[in-house]
Amino acid sequence: MSKLRVAVLGAQGRIGAEAVKAVEAAEDMELVAALGRGDKLETLAEAGAQVAVELTTPASVMGNLDFLIRHNIHGVVGTTGWTEDRLAQLGTWLDGAPETGVLIAPNFSIGAVLTMKFAAQAARYFESVEVVELHHPNKVDAPSGTATRTAQLIAAARAEAGLGAQPDATATALDGARGADVDGVPVHAIRLRGLLAHQEVLLGGEGETLTIRHDSLHHSSFMPGILLGVRRVTQTPGLTFGLEHFLDLG
Amino acid sequence: MSKLRVAVLGAQGRIGAEAVKAVEAAEDMELVAALGRGDKLETLAEAGAQVAVELTTPASVMGNLDFLIRHNIHGVVGTTGWTEDRLAQLGTWLDGAPETGVLIAPNFSIGAVLTMKFAAQAARYFESVEVVELHHPNKVDAPSGTATRTAQLIAAARAEAGLGAQPDATATALDGARGADVDGVPVHAIRLRGLLAHQEVLLGGEGETLTIRHDSLHHSSFMPGILLGVRRVTQTPGLTFGLEHFLDLG
Amino acid sequence: MSKLRVAVLGAQGRIGAEAVKAVEAAEDMELVAALGRGDKLETLAEAGAQVAVELTTPASVMGNLDFLIRHNIHGVVGTTGWTEDRLAQLGTWLDGAPETGVLIAPNFSIGAVLTMKFAAQAARYFESVEVVELHHPNKVDAPSGTATRTAQLIAAARAEAGLGAQPDATATALDGARGADVDGVPVHAIRLRGLLAHQEVLLGGEGETLTIRHDSLHHSSFMPGILLGVRRVTQTPGLTFGLEHFLDLG
Amino acid sequence: MSKLRVAVLGAQGRIGAEAVKAVEAAEDMELVAALGRGDKLETLAEAGAQVAVELTTPASVMGNLDFLIRHNIHGVVGTTGWTEDRLAQLGTWLDGAPETGVLIAPNFSIGAVLTMKFAAQAARYFESVEVVELHHPNKVDAPSGTATRTAQLIAAARAEAGLGAQPDATATALDGARGADVDGVPVHAIRLRGLLAHQEVLLGGEGETLTIRHDSLHHSSFMPGILLGVRRVTQTPGLTFGLEHFLDLG
Secondary structure, three states: OOOEEEEEEOOOOHHHHHHHHHHHHOOOEEEEEEEOOOOOOHHHHHOOOOEEEEOOOHHHHHHHHHHHHHOOOEEEEOOOOOOHHHHHHHHHHHHOOOOOEEEEOOOOOHHHHHHHHHHHHHHOOOOEEEEEEEEOOOOOEEOOHHHHHHHHHHHHHHHHOOOOOOOOOOOEEOOOOOOEEEOOEEEEEEEOOOOOEEEEEEEEEOOEEEEEEEEEOOHHHHHHHHHHHHHHHOOOOEEEEOHHHHOOOO | OOOEEEEEEOOOOHHHHHHHHHHHHOOOEEEEEEEOOOOOOHHHHHOOOOEEEEOOOHHHHHHHHHHHHHOOOEEEEOOOOOOHHHHHHHHHHHHOOOOOEEEEOOOOOHHHHHHHHHHHHHHOOOOEEEEEEEEOOOOOEEOOHHHHHHHHHHHHHHHHOOOOOOOOOOOEEOOOOOOEEEOOEEEEEEEOOOOOEEEEEEEEEOOEEEEEEEEEOOHHHHHHHHHHHHHHHOOOOEEEEOHHHHOOOO | OOOEEEEEEOOOOHHHHHHHHHHHHOOOEEEEEEEOOOOOOHHHHHOOOOEEEEOOOHHHHHHHHHHHHHOOOEEEEOOOOOOHHHHHHHHHHHHOOOOOEEEEOOOOOHHHHHHHHHHHHHHOOOOEEEEEEEEOOOOOEEOOHHHHHHHHHHHHHHHHOOOOOOOOOOOEEOOOOOOEEEOOEEEEEEEOOOOOEEEEEEEEEOOEEEEEEEEEOOHHHHHHHHHHHHHHHOOOOEEEEOHHHHOOOO | OOOEEEEEEOOOOHHHHHHHHHHHHOOOEEEEEEEOOOOOOHHHHHOOOOEEEEOOOHHHHHHHHHHHHHOOOEEEEOOOOOOHHHHHHHHHHHHOOOOOEEEEOOOOOHHHHHHHHHHHHHHOOOOEEEEEEEEOOOOOEEOOHHHHHHHHHHHHHHHHOOOOOOOOOOOEEOOOOOOEEEOOEEEEEEEOOOOOEEEEEEEEEOOEEEEEEEEEOOHHHHHHHHHHHHHHHOOOOEEEEOHHHHOOOO
16 A cells, blocks of 8 residues: 655644654655745645645644645644634635645644543533643643633533533632632642643542543654544545544444 | 333342432432332332333343333343343343333443443553452452453454554563453452442553543442433333443434 | 450440440450430449540530549540630640540541641652642532641641742633642642542652542541540550551651 | 762763753752763762762672772762672771761652652551552563562561451452562552553552552652752761651651
């Protein structure tokens, strides 16, 4: 079988450099281009790239995707900063290239994506649910974007299942003890030297609890998700938002 | 809306007594009969039961189900001891009552069922996976039936996804250190005073781990699953094996 | 060896009833009296009690201890509500009975006491430390008294070791995300159906973390601590505050 | 205050290179020499080193320590391979240098040392105890040396406290399910891609459990222990075996 011809944009960044190595190491892929700041996009077409992994910046991503779609190169995008306007523009471009696929993934860690998915699925079956995220103390925001998103998905699942407010008899509390309230789901942020990025969802019902925990110990954890995206995007025309759509959870 | 008319068979057992209370407490149900050893099955028909929760013994269950199906009463069955012969017999009976449903569930704990389901779904995306079960020290078998079943489901999912043997460079080991081998999945059993019934599935891939843990702290944890079964079995003719089929995980 | 003659005051309360059973089951003890509301204290002297386990109410405890000390009966006290005035009064009484010992313990769970002790010992060696307590949702205060006390002990140990503020780069946070501040130690309170009483102390330093977790699954967990107190108080004249002083941690 | 003059032997190894950086970063220390393979020991004396961190190999360590002691330079030793003969030889040398101190530490991770210490202290108060260690799948031995040592310390503490065999009703078990037996303490080894080095000690008694967990995420975790050793060894003449003797756990 011939190998998939893959390019990396943003190859000099921390994640980009990992992606270059991951593509090179994948037996079913061939790295045909690795572009950094200032390199010409034409290289991608000349190299015959079938898929491009886009790991640049919000300032560059739209121009890059415009080029990719015009050349029928599939895109796997980790760059952030997506707005409704941008997504609409991207949709228009893709309408003109019905065989081209683009995957945009806010998180390429399969463990993180599964944690969110499982948490939302389980949420409808438990009275109580809280989210704890744990990170290194250099992190500037609390809670993490992933924890906030997880809590929102849980809250939506609870609402859909007709669950009301969570049971909580707290009458006297120190400020902050019960965490931040994200759509009715308490979220707690822990900052500890020695940690990297971790998240735990605790669900509780009559006589039992279910805990789903994700520990991210290295950004190499994004690579299996990126490779999975590269393989699946070639068979998925149009826009896909979120790696979860490429996971077989049947 | 009229309430669902529910009976409990085996109402004097530990789980049965809990089920009686749970049905009584459910707003959408009415307890119309609670039968113990020696009570007549005809009571069920006279009471107009629509669903019967069957929590007796392997010696009684077939006779009870025969009666239920002949009277078009749906069954929710927690009694164990199912063989292929018994299931075939039950299928024949149900063929003659096309509107009647029977749910047999080896485990009514929603947390336990979700743990197995999620573990099998996630297994295809991780190189490594091991199962740890933790119980009180009076338990006579190791590993638990649930842990063995979980490992088997994981192994099947790995095989289907084309994953090979797990990475393990162990060259010198004390006997037993690496656990029991269940279809290639290591299973470890911990026995500790103070514990009840707990299970943890650990999945590991490049740079990340995913942990799914179920803690069962009281047998009241079976009640939400039994009530869910009662509600759903009325709309599900035929035989359903496993509570997971009644969970909406879409 | 003759058995230790033990009485229980408050024998009809939930913990008191457990204590009666625990003393009866202990091979080196004999239950000589079990007093409830309205029973006469003289019974203790007539029964020849050597040690009395005091599990009544703040309204009764001083009168009971006055009687015990005057009759040279050692006391093991779980009743709460201690003030400096009460402790001073008790000290005066004990000065007049130099062979009599009284142990007052805010918490008889050996696991809880060890968690506090170990957390305080470890705290001086780690840059970061946070406390998470997890309870059933019927609890009215947050955080728990034990968690607050643990955080205070940790803060005192950090101060003594000359550690400054914990590292925390948080610049933008949702209200409550970073928990309650107890003397500079973040404390997070989780409320979940299915839980009982649990506490986790997380300590983090360069490249490593240490976690100490206590799970209390039943109030029978107080019994080993009460029996230990009964055995040790006979050899420890005067007032001892806190079960930790009776643990050999050398 | 004048800074402590510190040298590193084995400065080109992975841990040695970290030690060089850690000494340079310590405000109360000055790095005066960093020796690799082939460098002359005389450099240490010429540089006026007061303490040398010895991170070489079993083949070099005795020659290095002989030199250090003859020049009254304190030693902090992470090199392994200690036998009774070697320790006796070292003792003889130190007898001739009554002001010189040598610390040998099998493990410089403060978290690992505290875990062992706390586990042994707690062991006498719980009926049940098991050890779980979790490592990356490239590890060749199971269980880890640290886990075996931890189990031995626990077993010794139980024996000293007069505890008998652990409760365990297991009658039928799959081979290996109950782990390896180390002096009566079950030890379980988990191997998972994504993990580094982790250990958990689970203690259980009536109605409660206590868990002590150490997660080592980077070998930089050895540095605080090495720096602590450097500071304390100057005030501790003679031989000290084990970092725990330098921790204040009063």
